[in-house]
Amino acid sequence: xxxxxxxxxxxxxxxxxxxxxxxxxxxxxxxxxxxxxxxxxxxxxxxxxxxxxxxxxxxxxxxxxxxxxxxxxxxxxxxxxxx
Amino acid sequence: xxxxxxxxxxxxxxxxxxxxxxxxxxxxxxxxxxxxxxxxxxxxxxxxxxxxxxxxxxxxxxxxxxxxxxxxxxxxxxxxxxxxxxxxxxxxxxxxxxxxxxxxxxxxxxxxxxxxxxxxxxxxxxxxxxxxxxxxxxxxxxxxxxxxxxxxxxxxxxxxxxxxxxxxxxxxxxxxxxxxxxxxxxxxxxxxxxxxxxxxxxxxxxxxxxxxxxxxxxxxxxxxxxxxxxxxx
Numbered sequence: 001x002x003x004x005x006x007x008x009x010x011x012x013x014x015x016x017x018x019x020x021x022x023x024x025x026x027x028x029x030x031x032x033x034x035x036x037x038x039x040x041x042x043x044x045x046x047x048x049x050x051x052x053x054x055x056x057x058x059x060x061x062x063x064x065x066x067x068x069x070x071x072x073x074x075x076x077x078x079x080x081x082x083x
Numbered sequence: 084x085x086x087x088x089x090x091x092x093x094x095x096x097x098x099x100x101x102x103x104x105x106x107x108x109x110x111x112x113x114x115x116x117x118x119x120x121x122x123x124x125x126x127x128x129x130x131x132x133x134x135x136x137x138x139x140x141x142x143x144x145x146x147x148x149x150x151x152x153x154x155x156x157x158x159x160x161x162x163x164x165x166x167x168x169x170x171x172x173x174x175x176x177x178x179x180x181x182x183x184x185x186x187x188x189x190x191x192x193x194x195x196x197x198x199x200x201x202x203x204x205x206x207x208x209x210x211x212x213x214x215x216x217x218x219x220x221x222x223x224x225x226x227x228x229x230x231x232x233x234x235x236x237x238x239x240x241x242x243x244x245x246x247x248x249x250x251x252x253x254x255x256x257x258x259x260x261x262x263x264x265x266x267x268x269x270x271x272x273x274x275x276x277x278x279x280x281x282x283x284x285x286x287x288x289x290x291x292x293x294x295x296x297x298x299x300x301x302x303x304x305x306x307x308x309x310x311x312x313x314x315x316x
Contacts, residue, residue: 056204
């Protein structure tokens with residue numbers, strides 16, 4: 001029980017840390033990666049809370065699809081700047 | 084100054100609201116009536132190991148249909164809005180920066196694995212965590228990875244739309260067949276329950292799960308595709 005509590009607390013702290021990094025950093029790529037990390041911590045937290053289905057959704061949408069999408073759009077913006 | 088004070092005030096209000104919620108939280112010692120019914124009847128009534136999928140597809144199948152419809156509407160609206168700035172044929176994607184050796188090679192290696200994982204998650208929705216929605220999202224992220232690695236490549240417009248319409252129609256059709264031959268819309272007893280824990284068991288759940296996965300994957304992919312095909316401003 002205490003180990004579970006510790007892991008939960010660590011995940012929560014990691015989420016807050018990743019969120020702060022995403023908010024405060026100046027580089028967009030770092031912010032996107034930090035947001036993905038936040039989702040990853042959240043999905044670990046869902047596993048710890050015995051909700052593996054929600055964790056899978058969070059991992060697939062939050063940290064997979066959204067991060068990819070952000071990088072795709074970033075690439076497009078960079079291409080338009082080059083023109 | 085005032086702005087910061089207002090933000091601080093908002094944070095304080097939110098924090099105190101959550102604090103009172105957390106303080107008043109007492110973990111439930113037993114399941115409530117609905118949850119207890121689901122937990123005890125999942126095996127004999129639905130035959131699914133994963134109770135969550137049993138709830139999502141059988142007992143709350145109509146809600147899942149609504150969810151998929153919302154996603155379909157989103158995809159349709161995105162494509163409607165973006166079609167106004169659609170690039171002329173062959174013009175989009177041509178000016179992309181090269182994506183780099185690492186990404187191209189990595190995509191070639193990862194894409195089959197991602198597709199396999201998506202198919203696994205979809206087909207085993209009734210046995211392991213996950214199901215149609217998750218599998219579809221995994222498939223769509225594979226499609227997006229493909230788009231990232233080679234932006235000039237177009238995936239088939241028609242195929243995606245056909246897959247989407249066919250799986251949607253089949254989903255609703257299965258539901259209607261359930262009304263005709265079994266207990267009601269999307270009733271699970273349309274097919275025999277089979278052996279508990281086998282891949283082909285739990286009635287129509289595996290089929291519906293695969294259909295939902297294909298539909299969700301196609302919807303996400305079509306959103307990405309319309310993003311890809313817009314002209315640069």
